[in-house]
Amino acid sequence: MKPTTPKIMILSASFGDGHTLASQAVEVCFRSKGIQDIIVLDLLAEAHPFLNDLTKFVYLNSFKALPSLYGWIYNLSNELRPEASFLRAINSVGTGKLKEAILRHKPDLVIHTFPQLALPDILKKSGQRLPLVNIVTDFDLHTRWIHSGVDRYYVATEDMKAEMVKKGVPESRVLVSGIPLRPDFQQDLQNSRPGLTGSLDREKKTVLLMAGAYGVMQGIREICEALLEGGQYRILAVCGRNEGLYNGLKSAFGDRPDLHLFGYVQEVALLMHASDCIITKPGGITLAESLASRLPMFLYRPVPGQELNNARYLKEKGVASIASDAKSLRKEIDDLLLDEQRLAGVRAEIENLRKPDAAEVIVGDILDQWFRPDTGTIPPVQIGSARPRLVIH
Incomplete structure (x- = not known):
């Protein structure tokens, strides 16, 4: 069992403001509970600033110039399995910077507010054990959020939870929390x-x-x-x-x-x-x-x-x-x-x-599951252990 003052790493992205705002909401909630050792990392911006700026430019201009192309790519990639080479290539961007950050900060738990899932493969290759959670920041579920190395998913709706379970994610690993918002919305x-x-x-x-x-x-x-x-x-x-x-x-x-x-x-x-x-x-x-x-x-x-x-x-x-x-x-x-x-x-x-208290629900659940010795916990991921096979329709 980890100590009651864990070190938390939040992996985010600066495409629009949504992922950043969700990260800030969770960070503020942790700090309100006395947990100050928090690292927020915009992985693509840190690892490849030029590529990050280019990707943001293309993303923002797609709303004006080629919205149908963006939608086609989004829907096509949503049909792929998490292990597909295309998704693995996307997830691998920033791997070196992420390895460096994990070694330097030694977090007790990592939160994703953006589906850049390089970490499961890093942990598998290194034999490390580290709890990973995903906070899905849309009302639509994309395959990129799902990975067999993720221990806990926080989602917006019961419908999304049902969809995840249908795709092979164990029901016990999905909590309907809502999307985390800043305190003023509470x-x-x-x-x-x-x-x-x-x-x-x-x-x-x-x-x-x-x-x-x-x-x-x-x-x-x-x-x-x-x-x-x-x-x-x-x-x-x-x-x-x-x-x-x-x-x-x-x-x-x-x-x-x-x-x-x-x-x-x-x-x-x-x-x-x-x-x-x-x-x-x-x-x-x-x-x-x-x-x-x-x-x-x-x-x-x-x-x-x-x-x-x-x-x-x-x-x-x-x-x-x-x-x-x-x-x-x-x-x-x-x-x-x-x-x-x-x-x-x-x-x-x-x-x-409406779920204005999502940040409180998420942070409370994380603390209960991993960092409070007087409550039940989800066992940390054992690298190499068997997982239910994900079925992506």
């Missing part, structure tokens, strides 16, 4: 809107429009034009790090009192709690934040891949709508926000999915 901000939103009254319905951390969602201007027509709604438009988008909207709508523009903001929870619904691209973290904030979601032109699959899942659950043009989006919003009975039904469905 607070009741409903009646406290200072700063960013303190000047807003509640006479009009407020629509939060989030273009993503890098402002890559398309059609923002058309959406603003459609929603401002008639003066029924107030818009909080968050442009992320896209200064061109911010300046373009300011130039086009700067004199419209119902449009409030923001660049990149940290106070997302505050904006969500000041809003009645959200229009966004369907990244896993933003969707989990929206659920935590009890916001009906309108998902605009989701690109093929995990975002389209996220959108389809939440639409199936009755908490999101998908729109491909500004006119139909406006109609979807009107139909929901102006129908109190339907709106109450959507919010009831949101309650079934």
Whole structure:
């Protein structure tokens, strides 16, 4: 049994903000419990900065230029077994840097918030024993998250757990925790809107429009034009790090009192709690934040891949709508926000999915399973021991 003050390593990636935010949420939760020895490693950025920048550039531009190509690659690789040479090649990127980090920091447990699973093979070859856990940061399950060397999976929904079990993952290794969010999403901000939103009254319905951390969602201007027509709604438009988008909207709508523009903001929870619904691209973290904030979601032109699959899942659950043009989006919003009975039904469905305390659940479970001598534990992985065979459909 390890000591009660373990050393934790979190492996993440900086594609968008989602994986980074999930890592930060878990780190903050560990520190709140007195566990200070935590290493967060962006493996690709540390090992291959140029390749990391190139990959991020291609990823972000795929939303504008070749979304169908990204979706094709995503779906094709999802049909592969974890042992497939293509996935093994992807996972091997950064192996040298990871070996060096493991030797230098000597962690007691490693958490993945991004499916870069080089470590199982490293441990197998070296004969080491080290607990590994995965925190899946989407509502869609991709094969890359699954590996026979992973001891514990933390997932967003019961449906994802069932899918994992169907693919051969032992049920005891999967916990439905939700996706970890920052502490401010666990607070009741409903009646406290200072700063960013303190000047807003509640006479009009407020629509939060989030273009993503890098402002890559398309059609923002058309959406603003459609929603401002008639003066029924107030818009909080968050442009992320896209200064061109911010300046373009300011130039086009700067004199419209119902449009409030923001660049990149940290106070997302505050904006969500000041809003009645959200229009966004369907990244896993933003969707989990929206659920935590009890916001009906309108998902605009989701690109093929995990975002389209996220959108389809939440639409199936009755908490999101998908729109491909500004006119139909406006109609979807009107139909929901102006129908109190339907709106109450959507919010009831949101309650079934929201898990604002996911970080607490994950950290508590990790401590219970591995680092508290008075509780039952999952045995650490014995390298070379038999594992149930994974069946990838």
